[in-house]
Structures are given as C-alpha cells and as structure tokens.
Amino acid sequence: MRLYLINPSNPLVSIVKVKESRWNHYRVWKPLSLMVLAGLTRPSWEITIVDENLSVPDYPAMPRPDLVGITAFTSQANRAYEVAAQFRNMGVPVVMGGIHATMCQDEVMERVDSVVTGEAEGIWPQVLEDARHGDLKRRYDGGFAEINDVPLARHDLLASGYAFGAIQTTRGCPLNCSFCSVTAFNGARYRQRPITDVVREFQSIREKRVLVVDDNLIGTRPEHIARAKDMFRAMAQANLRKEWVAQSTINFADDEELLVLAAKAGCRGVFIGFESLSPEGLQEIGKKFNLLKGRDFRASVRRIQRHNILVVGSFIIGLDIDEPGIGKRIAEVARQYGVDNINVLFLTPLPGTRLWDQMKSQDRIVLDTFPQDWKYYTLTFPAAWYKHLSLDSIIEEMISCERDFYSMPHILRRVLGNLWHRRQPLISLVGNLSYRSNLKLNGKAYADFKRYWGNRHNCIKQT
Numbered sequence: 001m002r003l004y005l006i007n008p009s010n011p012l013v014s015i016v017k018v019k020e021s022r023w024n025h026y027r028v029w030k031p032l033s034l035m036v037l038a039g040l041t042r043p044s045w046e047i048t049i050v051d052e053n054l055s056v057p058d059y060p061a062m063p064r065p066d067l068v069g070i071t072a073f074t075s076q077a078n079r080a081y082e083v084a085a086q087f088r089n090m091g092v093p094v095v096m097g098g099i100h101a102t103m104c105q106d107e108v109m110e111r112v113d114s115v116v117t118g119e120a121e122g123i124w125p126q127v128l129e130d131a132r133h134g135d136l137k138r139r140y141d142g143g144f145a146e147i148n149d150v151p152l153a154r155h156d157l158l159a160s161g162y163a164f165g166a167i168q169t170t171r172g173c174p175l176n177c178s179f180c181s182v183t184a185f186n187g188a189r190y191r192q193r194p195i196t197d198v199v200r201e202f203q204s205i206r207e208k209r210v211l212v213v214d215d216n217l218i219g220t221r222p223e224h225i226a227r228a229k230d231m232f233r234a235m236a237q238a239n240l241r242k243e244w245v246a247q248s249t250i251n252f253a254d255d256e257e258l259l260v261l262a263a264k265a266g267c268r269g270v271f272i273g274f275e276s277l278s279p280e281g282l283q284e285i286g287k288k289f290n291l292l293k294g295r296d297f298r299a300s301v302r303r304i305q306r307h308n309i310l311v312v313g314s315f316i317i318g319l320d321i322d323e324p325g326i327g328k329r330i331a332e333v334a335r336q337y338g339v340d341n342i343n344v345l346f347l348t349p350l351p352g353t354r355l356w357d358q359m360k361s362q363d364r365i366v367l368d369t370f371p372q373d374w375k376y377y378t379l380t381f382p383a384a385w386y387k388h389l390s391l392d393s394i395i396e397e398m399i400s401c402e403r404d405f406y407s408m409p410h411i412l413r414r415v416l417g418n419l420w421h422r423r424q425p426l427i428s429l430v431g432n433l434s435y436r437s438n439l440k441l442n443g444k445a446y447a448d449f450k451r452y453w454g455n456r457h458n459c460i461k462q463t
C-alpha cells in the first residue's frame with residue numbers, strides 16, 4: 001500500500017517567492033507532523049512525504065498512491081483543498097488532519113473523503129486499517145494523545161534541505177491566551193514525553209540545528225521545570241552535539257540552574273512572547289502570566305543572554321489599546337529589553353480561539369470569504385477591524401516597527417554587542433539580516449494585499 005503525506009504550500013509563499021528570498025522561513029523549519037504520522041504507520045505502507053515548500057511535484061506523474069494524508073495550518077487550507085481535489089479526481093481517497101481540519105471540520109469535510117480531528121496517535125492506525133479495507137469513515141477524532149504513545153518521528157523520510165530539524169518534547173499549555181489555538185487544540189494539561197524517547201529521537205535527527213516545537217518548553221509549574229532540568233541533564237549526558245532553539249514563557253529566565261543546564265544541553269535561542277507593551281494589553285489578550293512577579297523584562301532577557309542564548313521577542317500589533325505610534329513604540333521597547341530579534345504579528349482571529357469568538361460576535365472579522373481568505377491568516381496581514389487603526393495605518397505601524405528595529409545602525413549595534421559578549425555574533429548577524437531582507441518583500445506583499453481588498457477595508461469601523 002502506498003501512502004503520500006503532503007504538507008501544502010501557502011499560495012502567497014509560493015516556491016517562486018521562496019526563491020526571491022534566500023532567508024525565507026518556510027524552508028528553514030522542517031515540518032514535524034507528517035514525520036510523526038509516518039512514525040505511527042506500519043512498515044507495510046510505503047510512505048512518501050512531500051513538503052511543497054521545497055518543491056511542488058507533478059503528482060499525476062508520480063506512482064498512484066492508495067491513500068493521501070494532508071496536513072494544514074489554516075493558512076495552508078486553500079492549497080490543501082487544491083491538492084485534495086487533484087487526487088480525488090484521480091480516484092485516490094484523501095484524509096486531512098491537523099489544526100485546520102480540527103477547527104473547521106465542516107468546511108474540510110466537504111472537500112476530502114475523511115477528516116481526522118485532534119492528535120493522531122490514538123486513531124491513525126485505525127484510519128489506515130479502514131483505508132486498507134476500503135472502509136474509510138467520514139470523521140475520526142484522536143482527542144488528546146496519551147503522551148507515552150507519541151512515536152519517534154521518521155526523520156529519515158524527509159530529504160535534507162532545511163536549516164533546522166524539528167522535535168517535540170511536550171504538548172499542551174495551560175495559559176489559554178485569547179489569540180492562540182494551542183490550549184483549544186492540545187489542551188490545558190501540560191504533557192511531557194518520556195526523556196529517553198526525547199534523547200533517542202534527537203539522536204536520529206540529521207540536522208545539526210533543531211527547532212524544539214513545544215509551545216512552552218519548560219512549562220509553568222515547579223514540577224514541569226524539574227522535569228525540564230532532568231531532560232536537559234540527559235541531553236547533555238548523551239552528548240548530542242546539537243544546537244537548538246525553542247519557545248518559552250519568560251519564566252525561563254527565573255532559574256539559574258535551568259539556564260545553565262539548557263545551555264549545556266545545546267540551547268542557543270528562545271522565542272519569547274512579550275505580546276504587548278502594557279499591562280492593559282496583556283489583560284486584553286489574557287496573558288496575565290507576563291504580569292506576575294512585577295517582572296523586569298530587561299533583566300530577564302539579560303539573564304538568559306548571559307548563558308549564550310539569543311532571545312527573539314514576539315509582539316502583537318492591533319490590540320484594542322493599540323493606537324497610532326504603536327509600531328515605533330514596540331521597536332523602542334524591544335531595544336530596551338535588549339532582545340536580539342523581534343517577530344511582530346498582526347492580531348489575527350484564528351478559528352477555534354477565544355479571539356475568534358469575540359471578534360465574530362462583534363462582526364469584526366473582515367477577511368471572511370472562506371476558504372479563499374484563509375491564505376491571509378499568516379498573521380502577517382490584518383484580517384480584522386482594529387479599534388484605533390485603519391488598514392493603511394496598521395500596515396504603516398508594522399512597516400515602521402520593522403524598519404526601525406532592523407535599521408542598519410541598530411543591527412550593527414546589536415551585532416557588535418553580541419561580538420563583545422562573544423554571544424553568537426554570526427548567528428545574530430544572519431538572523432537580523434534575514435529579517436531585514438524580508439522587509440522589501442513584505443512591502444510588496446502589503447501593496448498586493450491592499451490592491452486585492454481595495455476600499456473594503458480602508459476606514460476605521462465606527463462601533
């Protein structure tokens with residue numbers, strides 16, 4: 001039996017556009033979900049994983065599969081449906097799973113033969129058995145997986161060509177921020193994989209650099225942090241010779257022993273969600289965690305960096321409290337915090353989130369011609385009415401934020417600072433230049449976007 005597992009591209013980030021930018025992040029990070037699915041698949045299936053971000057094959061010219069499995073974030077849904085239609089026209093059954101299939105089941109159900117919601121570990125073997133017997137059900141629900149059942153992902157199946165491999169060591173997040181799908185999708189219970197599995201899986205990854213995809217690497221409670229320390233000890237002991245980056249909440253900075261162990265285990269960078277500059281903003285999106293302990297963010301960032309770990313700060317533009325000038329303010333404050341890079345995103349109502357429910361009930365979702373509009377749900381386009389910012393002004397805020405933070409003098413200052421502290425100056429330089437090089441592309445993307453929407457979106461909605 002032949003199985004194709006496909007990661008669709010986003011048409012806005014087509015392979016042509018990827019070529020325009022040497023730094024494009026879609027070919028930096030290796031997609032993990034399909035490698036996990038392959039790890040759950042019996043050897044009697046011959047598996048091919050296709051990541052359309054690397055290249056889009058001529059499917060009809062490939063040997064005919066018996067089953068196609070497609071994954072998709074919401075921003076990939078349009079292309080996912082095109083791929084599904086292509087195979088269904090050839091009479092090949094198509095199953096779709098992942099976050100979009102879970103949050104928009106009915107929409108997906110109309111376009112594929114079978115939808116798998118939730119985590120796949122508990123249900124995928126059944127799906128394959130049913131497919132083998134020509135008895136696929138329309139809907140399966142995997143719910144939350146038993147964490148010990150997460151298999152070692154098949155890292156051997158996806159060709160090289162990525163800057164970073166990928167691994168997952170925990171699932172779930174209790175914080176349930178209003179804009180984020182993770183608590184709805186993976187649950188509030190923080191689940192940690194057996195440390196021996198994590199170490200073995202790390203050993204099977206070819207890439208020297210790895211993204212630990214966990215939404216919150218160390219968790220929020222003392223027992224989570226104790227387990228994270230044990231994992232870092234085991235990783236250091238196994239002498240993995242990997243350098244990895246991860247996502248964490250700001251409490252990563254609070255425990256010196258944790259930082260020492262993380263650095264010894266190979267941690268070279270963390271993405272931290274600061275999200276908003278003000279307590280009111282953090283209240284608005286439900287990220288009160290960042291307000292605890294009267295935190296000094298600058299000191300927290302420094303503590304992490306002292307361990308040779310770079311910090312990327314993530315911020316959101318478009319909260320109800322954000323007014324004109326927010327872009328420059330974010331750039332200034334991020335510099336005060338001393339972060340090495342920033343990732344600034346538009347507040348976007350992703351399906352299945354509390355923000356979605358709120359904006360929907362207030363009739364504020366503007367990009368609402370679905371499924372076509374999903375391709376704009378990349379968090380890099382404004383999708384809603386923002387309280388104090390029109391379409392033009394919110395885009396201007398984003399551009400001014402990035403131009404300011406990634407201006408050459410500021411990049412040089414950061415890189416020289418890292419050189420002085422011997423903190424990965426080369427990676428810092430490449431990271432900063434990669435963001436800077438995307439500014440031109442972003443400008444073009446915004447111009448296209450504005451043309452597409454014409455005047456549908458060009459005034460502040462009076463509420």
Ligand code: B12
Nearest residue numbers: 031032033069070071073074075097098116119120181378
């Ligand atoms: C790593 C990651 C990335 C990497 C992706 C690398 C890659 N190519 O896969 C990068 C950095 C590139 C990225 C980019 C983006 N991401 Co992202 N990302 C994640 C993160 C943190 C982990 C995903 C992961 O690998 N999980 C581990 C695997 C094993 O789990 P999984 O993917 O859920 O797969 C399981 C099930 O879903 C299911 N399954 C999945 N696919 C399939 C298919 C079939 C057939 C079946 C049966 C089952 C099945 O089985 C798997 C095993 O249980 C998630 C958060 C999260 N917890 O999901 C956000 C997340 C997926 N990202 C999100 C977003 C919004 C984005 C961006 C749009 C914006 C951004 N943040 O930059 C872009 C868009 C990328 C695109 N291609 O269009 C949102 C998506 C919400 C949504 N409704 O789409 C999430 C959920 C985070 C959030 N805050 O809400 N992301």
Ligand code: SF4
Nearest residue numbers: 173175176177180215
């Ligand atoms: S944004 Fe981060 S902290 Fe908030 S719910 Fe999502 S994963 Fe958890």
